[in-house]
Amino acid sequence: xxxxxxxxxxxxDGTVTDATRELLGxxxxxxxxxxxxVLALRLGPGSLAEQxxxxxxxxxxxxxxxxxxxxxxxxxxxxxxxxxxxxRVVLMATTTVGMDLGPAVAARLGAPVVCYVVGAAVDGxxxxxxxxxxxxxxxxxxxxxxxxxxxxxxxxxxxxxxxxSVPEVEPVPAPAALDGLRTAVRQRIEPDRSDVDITAADLLxxxxxxxxxxxxxxxxxxxxxxxxxxxxxxxxxxDQGWMPKSRxxxxxxxxxxxxxxxxxxxxxxxxxxxxxxxAELIVACNTDPNxxxxxxxxxxxxxxxxxxxxxxxxxxx
Amino acid sequence: xxxxxxxKQVPDLVEELELLPEGTDLDRDLLTFKLNEYDxxxxxxxxxxxxxxxxxxxxxxxxxxxxxQSLYTALAKGADRAVKLTGDLEGWIDTHRRVAALAxxxxxxxxxxxxxGVQAVDDLDGQxxxxxxxxxxxPHVSVVTRVEPSGDGAALVHQEYSGGLAAELEVRLPAxxxxxxxxxxxxxxxxxxxxxxxxxxxxxxxxxxxxxEAAGLRVRRLFAPEASGHAEMLEGNVGEVAERILELLxxxxxxxx
Ligand SMILES: Cc1cc2nc3c(=O)[nH]c(=O)nc-3n(C[C@H](O)[C@H](O)[C@H](O)COP(=O)(O)OP(=O)(O)OC[C@H]3O[C@@H](n4cnc5c(N)ncnc54)[C@H](O)[C@@H]3O)c2cc1C
Ligand SMILES: Cc1cc2nc3c(=O)[nH]c(=O)nc-3n(C[C@H](O)[C@H](O)[C@H](O)COP(=O)(O)OP(=O)(O)OC[C@H]3O[C@@H](n4cnc5c(N)ncnc54)[C@H](O)[C@@H]3O)c2cc1C
Numbered sequence: 394x395x396x397x398x399x400x401x402x403x404x405x406d407g408t409v410t411d412a413t414r415e416l417l418g419x420x421x422x423x424x425x426x427x428x429x430x431v432l433a434l435r436l437g438p439g440s441l442a443e444q445x446x447x448x449x450x451x452x453x454x455x456x457x458x459x460x461x462x463x464x465x466x467x468x469x470x471x472x473x474x475x476x477x478x479x480x481r482v483v484l485m486a487t488t489t490v491g492m493d494l495g496p497a498v499a500a501r502l503g504a505p506v507v508c509y510v511v512g513a514a515v516d517g518x519x520x521x522x523x524x525x526x527x528x529x530x531x532x533x534x535x536x537x538x539x540x541x542x543x544x545x546x547x548x549x550x551x552x553x554x555x556x557x558s559v560p561e562v563e564p565v566p567a568p569a570a571l572d573g574l575r576t577a578v579r580q581r582i583e584p585d586r587s588d589v590d591i592t593a594a595d596l597l598x599x600x601x602x603x604x605x606x607x608x609x610x611x612x613x614x615x616x617x618x619x620x621x622x623x624x625x626x627x628x629x630x631x632d633q634g635w636m637p638k639s640r641x642x643x644x645x646x647x648x649x650x651x652x653x654x655x656x657x658x659x660x661x662x663x664x665x666x667x668x669x670x671x672a673e674l675i676v677a678c679n680t681d682p683n684x685x686x687x688x689x690x691x692x693x694x695x696x697x698x699x700x701x702x703x704x705x706x707x708x709x710x
Numbered sequence: 711x712x713x714x715x716x717x718k719q720v721p722d723l724v725e726e727l728e729l730l731p732e733g734t735d736l737d738r739d740l741l742t743f744k745l746n747e748y749d750x751x752x753x754x755x756x757x758x759x760x761x762x763x764x765x766x767x768x769x770x771x772x773x774x775x776x777x778x779q780s781l782y783t784a785l786a787k788g789a790d791r792a793v794k795l796t797g798d799l800e801g802w803i804d805t806h807r808r809v810a811a812l813a814x815x816x817x818x819x820x821x822x823x824x825x826x827g828v829q830a831v832d833d834l835d836g837q838x839x840x841x842x843x844x845x846x847x848x849p850h851v852s853v854v855t856r857v858e859p860s861g862d863g864a865a866l867v868h869q870e871y872s873g874g875l876a877a878e879l880e881v882r883l884p885a886x887x888x889x890x891x892x893x894x895x896x897x898x899x900x901x902x903x904x905x906x907x908x909x910x911x912x913x914x915x916x917x918x919x920x921x922x923e924a925a926g927l928r929v930r931r932l933f934a935p936e937a938s939g940h941a942e943m944l945e946g947n948v949g950e951v952a953e954r955i956l957e958l959l960x961x962x963x964x965x966x967x
Contacts, residue, residue, distance in 0.1 A: 405873065461877065464869075465849050489853040489871045492828070492888070496805075496837045500844035505926040508837060521930070530727055532935055536928040575849045575882035579866065584874030596964045620959075621966055632751070632891040638874065645853065645870045645890070653964050655955070674962065676955055677941060683726070685935070692958065693941035694951045704952040709965070 396429030399480040400448065401471055402441065403490055409444040412486035414553035416546060417447035419513060420484055421554055424449075426515035427481055433560065436460075436470055440562040447554025452478075456567035458574060464493040465576035472501040473568045475541065482513075482520065483543045487663075488644070495545035504541040509663065511550040529663050529685040548667050588639035589623045595652045596620060599642060599669070601627040603658015603679065603698055607635045612702050613657060619709040625649065627659050643668035657698040661686025711765040711859065713756045714821045716812055716838070717784065719743040719774050720830050734929045745780040748827025754892035755857055756825050757788050763859050765822075766790050770815065772808060773797070778913060779904075786899035786907040795918035804927070809841045814920035816846060821884055823865065828853055828888040839888030849881045852888030 398420040403410045413433075420431040433448035435441055437460035440453040452474060458466040471494055475483050483498060485491040487509060499506035511532070512523035520537040522544055537544075591597060598617040604610060610624075617624040626636040628643055642649055644664040654672035658679065659665060666689050669675065677690035678698050687693045694701065721727070721741040728737040756767045769784040770793040771777040781792040795811055816824065824846075826838050843850025855876075856868035863883050870876045870890060881887075899907075944951045959965045 405875075410872075462871075463879070464851055468844075489869060492837055492852045493840055493850070496840035497844040497850065500841055507927065526932070527721065527727060529935070531932050533932050534930040536930060537926075538928070539926055575885075576851065577880045579878040579880050582868075582876040582878065584876075596959070620964075628891075629747075633895045641874075644872060645874075647874055648872075652962055653959055674958060675941075676958065687941045687943075688935055690941040692944055692955070694944045694955075696948050696951050700948045701952060704948045705955065708952050708956055 395479040396424070396427040396481045397432050397478055398424050398427065398429060398482045398484060399432045399434055399452075399471075399475055399478065401467075401483070401485045401490070401494070402433050402435045402445065402451075403486060403488060404437075404441060407439070407441075409441055410486070410488075411553065412488065412546075412548040413445075414447070415548065415551040416484045416486060417445065417554035419546060419551040420482075421447055422551075423482060423513060423515065429481060432478065432480070434471065434474055436467055442562050443559050445560055446557035448560040451560050451562045452565045453562050454565045454567050456571050458571045459567070461578050461581055462490065463574065463576055463578050464490075465574050466571055468494050468497045468501070469568050469570045469574075472498045473570075474565060475502060479541070481541060483541070485543070485545045487545050487547045491545040495543050499543040502541050502543070504539055504543055505537050506543040506545065507535060507537060508545040510544045510546040513544055513546075525663055529661065529666075529688075530683070547663055549670055585637075585639055588637055591623050591625050591640060591642070592647050592649050594623050594649075596622040597625045597642075597649060597651045597654050597672075598622050599625040599627070599654060599656040599659060600630065600636075601657065601659030601665075602629045603660075604630070605658075607633070609699075610635060612699070612706075616702050616706050616709070619706055620655075622655075627662075627665050656686065656690070657702060659686060660684050661689060711759070711763065711822045712820060713759060713765050713767050713823045713825060714816065714819065715749070715752050715756050715767065715769045715784070715789070715825050716842075717749040717753065717769055717771045717777075717780055717827075718746050718808075718830060719771075719776050719780060720746045729932055733931045733933070735932070741775075743775045745783070746827050746830045748829060748889060748891075749780075750896040751892040752825040752827050752889040753784050753787065753789065754894065754896040755889050756823075757897070758893055759823075759857060759859070760788065768793060768819070768821075770795065770812070772811060772918065781913050782907045782911065783899050783904050785911045786903040787897055792911065792913045794913050794915050796915050797918040805838060805841060806926075809838055809845060810920035811918040812838075812842060813845045815916060815918070816842075823857065823883060824886040825857065825889050826886065828890045837888065839886055843886035846884075846886065848884045848886060850886040850888070851879055851881060853890045854887050855889075855891045856893050857887055857889075 430449040653674040675690040
């Protein structure tokens with residue numbers, strides 16, 4: 394049985410994602426303990442090998458059904474390659490791709506899967522993963538036995554692979570099953586760029602479900618206006634139709650990196666943190682002293698936003 | 711069209727989470743449970759589909775704490791049937807077991823679409839949409855915000871990616887879809903309507919089978935994230951806190967005045 398680590402590569406506009414580089418870093422550390430190779434699995438046109446340092450080899454599969462991303466095509470291919478190579482660990486990122494594929498590939502391999510992984514190691518010959526549960530309020534350390542396992546890791550959890558030479562590319566034939574798929578991509582939909590660009594702002598005021606009601610948004614809007622900052626939000630406000638999608642920060646929204654991010658009534662779910670972790674200054678207002686956001690923010694207060702926001706507005710003038 | 715919506719209860723995260731002394735499970739007696747918020751969206755999307763194109767909507771839940779309340783609420787909102795899978799389901803039931811129970815029930819219930827919540831906050835070993843899809847051998851798509859019939863035994867689904875990107879996919883039915891958000895905010899059912907549903911409606915009980923499969927994971931311990939990266943808490947009254955925050959902005963040249 395091989396001891397290789399297989400990393401599923403994701404790219405955006407031809408650039409390998411940060412999350413993929415982190416998986417290569419995690420793969421390097423694991424393969425040091427397992428003794429196998431790190432195999433980067435690239436699906437689609439172009440091997441991207443020059444961006445995949447850290448891998449020992451790039452397995453490159455090309456087929457029209459693999460680009461743009463088609464969940465069924467990727468599932469079939471990843472599972473087949475993992476099975477054929479007898480990979481010990483398959484690593485994916487917690488993205489739409491990882492959510493579609495992680496558990497499904499595990500089911501096809503008859504292997505266990507751990508999602509929301511923030512740590513992985515080999516301890517006494519046993520693969521051990523640490524994962525976030527309960528919205529990030531707790532961590533679970535689990536033993537992952539068996540001959541294969543799928544780990545789906547949260548972005549920012551592992552140091553990206555550094556250095557290393559451009560890995561060699563091994564073309565791998567596409568599975569025959571790609572010609573009889575039941576899923577087809579009809580069209581790609583680009584984000585709406587007509588609204589203000591929150592990724593360009595130095596200062597952002599962000600609001601979450603703690604605001605309670607649509608009418609209360611006026612209050613934080615007033616603060617944003619006074620500070621000359623755009624108003625951003627967490628996802629639930631967008632799903633409620635209270636805020637436009639163009640203002641959503643996080644995994645399925647925009648990634649922002651302002652000089653300061655002032656947040657009110659946002660709990661700090663992993664999907665939100667993914668989008669704002671790199672802000673230079675994070676100040677969080679949340680009435681729950683155990684809210685996970687306080688693990689990430691630089692400054693925090695448990696003041697009630699309905700008291701604090703007016704106090705801020707009054708002082709900014 | 712026949713739409714099945716599996717729903718589940720999750721611990722309310724606003725509450726303090728207490729561990730049992732062994733440290734491998736939560737103290738369940740202290741938890742309050744509520745419907746997984748994404749299931750609320752899955753039910754909503756199913757009801758929107760029913761209103762737009764006609765469909766029978768069946769909600770199904772494992773016999774977990776306070777599930778009846780959520781099943782009746784779904785009936786009050788317009789679901790046609792509610793089913794509860796009963797059996798030896800005490801304590802933490804891992805995802806593989808829950809999926810096995812759902813899959814074996816679905817084997818005897820014809821369906822065109824299964825709409826599940828994209829995930830649950832109590833997340834550990836996997837996502838039901840993909841596990842269930844793979845197990846049933848039907849196509850599955852997760853992180854979806856809209857589902858529409860496209861005639862000819864297929865559905866159009868809107869899948870979201872990072873950076874605000876999305877795609878429209880066409881899947882042949884039957885299929886499993888992980889719903890991130892419904893096309894509109896989930897509707898409310900008044901207490902009166904829920905009571906009425908409790909009086910009129912009934913929950914069908916079916917013995918769960920297949921739920922004895924294990925996920926193959928062993929929990930060593932649960933623990934709170936270490937506080938190493940904890941924020942510096944701003945002390946004082948609201949006015950003082952506001953001053954401190956503005957000072958932080960001022961020193962960074964972010965305050966206009
Ligand atoms: C695939 C996927 C993608 C996702 N993508 C995103 C994304 O891009 N962006 C995103 O944000 N989420 C995303 N989510 C959702 C995410 O999991 C959380 O549900 C969401 O971030 C929670 O938003 P919130 O913090 O505003 O709400 P909650 O978690 O409900 O938190 C509200 C907070 O407000 C506090 N509060 C209440 N009242 C007050 C008050 N008066 N004063 C101060 N504080 C108060 C509470 O203590 C609580 O912590 C995604 C989920 C999935 C499954
Ligand atoms: C020590 C420990 C204790 C745990 N205790 C619990 C616990 O008490 N209760 C618990 O639920 N989990 C518990 N879990 C976590 C459990 O493994 C998670 O429920 C699961 O892994 C969450 O996966 P997910 O986010 O993919 O959500 P999923 O479980 O995949 O949920 C997604 C969707 O699938 C459907 N679905 C899932 N389960 C059901 C069901 N039972 N009936 C009908 N539809 C369903 C719903 O549509 C739901 O929205 C515990 C984990 C640990 C480590």
